[in-house]
Amino acid sequence: MGKLNLAVYWASSCGGCDIAIVELGEHLLELAQVADIVFWPAATDFKYDDVEAMEDGAIDVTLFNGSIRTEEDEHIARLLRRKSKVLVAFGSCSMEGCIPSLSNIKGIDYALNRAMFENPSTVNPEKVLPQRRFGMPEGELILPGLCNQVRTLAQVVPVDYKVPGCPPHYEQVWKVMTAIIENKLPSRGGLLGVDSRTVCDQCPRKREGKIRVERFFRPHEIVPDPDRCLLEQGILCAGPATHAGCGALCIEANMPCRGCYGPPDGVVDQGAALLGAIVASFEGKSDAEIRQVLSTIVDPLGTFYRFSFADSFLQQLKANPEEAGRICASQADGSEEEVEQ
């Protein structure tokens, strides 16, 4: 058997997922013995042209991280899909939208305005917005345009596997790699690099089980008892509605689970599941009391859907799928179709 062809791509994301692969450390040497990395913009010097030149299906496995924010992201997603036998949505961004997709709540115009004008560290007196076409002495420069919505990889192209995590834990990454190397990938469609059940299953904290809180705290407001269930101390912990796999990493650092491993098996909407769990965990004996408790949940939408908004019912309710992939209004110049070619 010849060596495997592997590709890694980084679309719109923070880069943490690439780091998670680098974190494999010495395992990378083991990997190099059995696989060739044929494309990894962050680590190797291959160009898009090289990929275009490959035969369709030439790549055995592509680990695609990052969300689909720009026309370039979409373009490469389609390209890699064509060239890959197995396309893996790697990390929370490509799997379910993650933090970037929170910008869908207010929309791209709000995001641009915030980033380009309102951001305190930005000085932009001429109110310049990023342009798709830019005239240079050498000729016109065309930059990838921003799409209306942030999408998951699966919302753009068919995806074979998903690896959750923001970023995926390196031990889980190695498990995925091992499965790829040993050709032990399960049947298509499932999650890779996870454990069964939820974060609570891996959480060592003591749960009394009958305690209902009277208010919630944000993590900076109290120092919780490191041995007791955070929810029972009024910290909004997403553990009950989050897939196991990280080994309760944040909780070990006395911080609540924020839900980056996505919904448990069989659960469609992570935020809705978390909402149900949170509601069960506080005491409210009257309308007024309930409102009082709920007022201590700052930004419920961002809290319950921190990682999964792009993959939620609410996203569907908010967005028009037909508009999602269009170049946003402030950059649209009528030539998008041309670029798409």
Added chain:
Amino acid sequence: MADNEELRIGVYVCSCGSNIGGVIDPAEVAEFASHLPGVVLAKDYLYMCGDPGQNMIKRDIIEHKLNRVVVAACSVRMHEPTFRACVAEAGLNPFLMEMANIREQDTWVHAHDPEGALQKAKDLVAAAVAKVRYVSPLQMITVPVTKKALVIGGGVAGISAALDLADMGIHTYLVEKDLSIGGTMAQLNKTFPTMDCSI
């Protein structure tokens, strides 16, 4: 306290059927009382307020020259007038009779604790005997009577009372807080069981 008079106290412990006797033994109380200073006679009886009981007291006052009487029975609010009248009929000043409440304030509330109830009865009798040593004969105060009546409330009860008094020749004021007398009755349609008009 009458000066230089020898105290001759009679103590009468009522059984009140089983009301007292069902919890404590009145004879034991009487026996205890008989040893108290000044007591010349202590008896118990089934119903002290009945004629035989009262007659016994009257007879004893005369026969044994009793000059103080203690009746251990029910509340003064119940039978003090009875026993005052009783001793008065035997020639004793009614204020020389004292009662010990061993029913309402003892056996009726301590049925669960007969021992404690007995001790309490003895103490109450001893206290009444102690008090009666210091009582003096008193004369009732006679006051004049204004021969007029006031009826407060002009409903059916008030009107009925006022009419009866008025018919007896007593001038009666009928005070009504509302504009008209008649009260609730006047508001009613026909009344039961005769179905006649209310006004």
Added chain:
Amino acid sequence: MVDAARHPNIEILAYSEVTKVDGYIGNFRVEVMKKPRYVIEDRCNGCGECARVCPIEVPNSFEMDIAPRKAIDVPHDQAVPLVYAIDIDHCIRCYKCVEACGKLDAIDFSQEPEFVELDVGSIIVATGFETFDPAVIPEYGYGVYPNVITAMELERLSNSSGPTVGRVVRPSDGKTPKSIAMIQCVGSRDSRFMEYCSGFCCMYTIKNALLLHQTYPDMDITILYMDIRTPGKGYEEFYNRARAAGIRFIRGRPSQITEDPETHNLFVEVEDQELGEVIELEVEMVSLSTAAIPQADTERLSSVLALSRSPSGFYMEYHPKLRPVDSPSDGVFLAGAAQGPKDIPASVAQGSAAASRAARVLTSDTWEIEPIVAKVWPELCISAQGKKCGICAQACPYNAIIVEPGQPAQIIQAKCHGCGGCAAECPHDAITQDHFTDAQIVAQIRELLRENPEEKILVFMCHWCSYGGADSAGTSHFEYPSNSRGIRVMCSARMDQEFILEAFRRGAGMVLVSGCHPQDCHYITGQQVAAKRFSRVPRTLERLGINPERFRVEWISAAEGEKYARVITEMSEKLASFDKEELRAETERARPAIEKRLRRWMMTPHMAPFLKDEEEQEVEKEVMA
């Protein structure tokens, strides 16, 4: 009504209230406030011209507020006296009535409340009852659904002199209902509201049902009841008539009434107890047979007349069986529903009974009253020595004590009611009270605490309230621990601080002083005098080194048997928690200081021997001899 108005010996003071009562049996002085009618009684001839021109309509409480009357009007045509009155809160002062009255000139806007004083020998309280407001039972929807009315409203609706001239109609649409449900025991027999049975509701409901049946033979009438109570002569026969007439009776207490918002019909849900099934009854109207409750001013009048009230709030009789129309105040009698819910025959009978009880006094020339009055030891009174004092006079609620410098205080026997407050207040023990002398009381303290005093609670009770409360605990058989020992005095005002100290000197485990609630005090301000005195006792005890928790003050009415039992139980529990050795030690330590405080007894007649045990023995001998 008319008989009363015509009787030469009856003087009706309508629209008037009793505001003050002084005196005693045979000799009451009563202040009555005549509220202004703004119509001169003597001039008004009841023609009604004024009402005809009056432009203002106000709710008529006689019609249960379901119909209006004019701002100048009579409550109803047969009013006695037939004198008009102006509802001044609603009058717009257009003076059309003045014009209409014309030459009679009976209208007088300048009227003010007028106070008259009456001297009477006896008083009969016949203030009646009120009906319970069913709006406090949300599940019955009174005040929410227009077609849920009270039985009193039904009385007015079906009364031919009422606002609809006897035509029974639904408030929602003015139509005669085809069906009606009558619900019994609304507020009565309900421990949330009135524990008692109001007694006459069964009968008036049956009466209303029969009347409706006669007038509207097709009306579907249902009576929902828990028990039908017909314990009067001819009453059960009356009930049989209703059964025979086809009135439907369902045994069961409805759980709720709901309304169809469109038709305003009502759904009454009730479990038919015989069937064990829930029936949902759709009716066009519901009548609630509401409880009879004490008049709103019962409390005010009870303090004016020094009457007590039963737990139900009605006036309390002297004795429920033997003296049912006597009040605890001599010369004051009770009649009718003021004493408890009663139907008309019973009220009439009680009116006659009260009249005859009152006549016992009123037909006599003189009356004998108890000689339990205060008495001064002139040689002990410092006023006689020319010193300024007068504390006794200040304590007397009846102005029965005259203090003149150089003279001993003087008690006016006829004015003295015998509360004993002066005797307790006198700082020189120069006053005592007949039949409740210091020696009589202290002798009782000694006997009651002769054995195991530290195990005992010594209780001082006032004759009218807390002694009655203790009796009432007895009649109700409320059990409590047997270690309390009571001493009765007439009023808490008689409970001298020296008696409390003496009790502790004798080693009493605990001491309770108890009396009437302030508004119930039989001697006007006796309780206040006592309360002020008792408020100082804890500090005194503290200074003497006695734990003030061993002393308690409670105001217990004659009706509060439960409270009496509870207080003794609580005190007994507390006493049990104290270490008895420590109690005895406390007594020993405090004894010299207490004796120092009691040394005045060496001067007071009969009292010296109580201070020293040996001398006690001697006096015993002396008494024996």
Added chain:
Amino acid sequence: MIRSDELDRSFVQEVMAEPGGEHLITCWSCGTCAATCLVRRFDPSFNPRLILHKAGLGLREEVLSSEEIWQCSACDLCYPRCPKQIHISEVMKAIRNIAIREGYEPPGPFPEVDEQICSGCAVCTRACPYEAIERVTKVVDGEERTVAQVTKTLCMKCGICVAACPSGAMNLESISDRELISRMGAGGWLEKPGYLQGGAEEPRILAFVCQWSIHSDREWEKIRGLESDQLRIVNLSCSGRVDPAMILMALTKGADGVLVVGCKEGECHYQRGTYLGRSKVALLEQMLEQLGIAKSRVRFAESGSLDRFLFPRLVREMVEEIKASVPVVA
């Protein structure tokens, strides 16, 4: 015929000695509780008055072995109405405690825990109004783990745990997710386009109605009759059973509005279910607002024991509000 020797006086004492049972014999059988009780609507054989009466007579075996004693959910609707102020559910609890000691068990079915999925996260134990779920440590597939376990003698089968479980490990057959979703979508109702999507003349409303919040059969019939293309009614065991995911799913499909009807504050058949339902909807409202979507598309409404024919008005109001709101999708 009941013979006097079957009347066990000691049973009365036994019940009264049990905490909560003190008031057993204060009852004089007025029937207010029976007429109030909602359990009777679904099971006419249940009669709290009769249970108390039988217990008061001393019919020990009959009472302890009856299925009825397990049916009182302690909604306490009857308690404030009882003219003798008897806390009937407490008396019932006292009787049940005796029954438990004697080994009696209530009839099922009960919620089942899928131990393969359960993480022992304790969400259900906190959610349960009756403290009827414990976390127990046991061997599952050869591994020791902590999982939820339902205490049958306490469970009232309200389904709150089913809704609360974030990983779908709790299931009660009659009110499972699958069952509810199939009722929501029966006849393709959900797939038809909504008003806001430009596919319907009038807003289409999906109503989740707590079965206890509609207090009479007559009214249920009337409400059922309102079902149409515009209105779909899914009855729930309790408004606390409502699943936020189902609400959101319905909104993304053909429902313009989702109405959740629960019992009035203080009248919830399962004590805290109505608060759970209300809280879920309140949070959804907040999130819709954050998203800039008219929050009138979800609503929680109370229906009290005294509210009659309220439901049509609630639907009408919702329809009007949705029409007045700016459509989100052009």
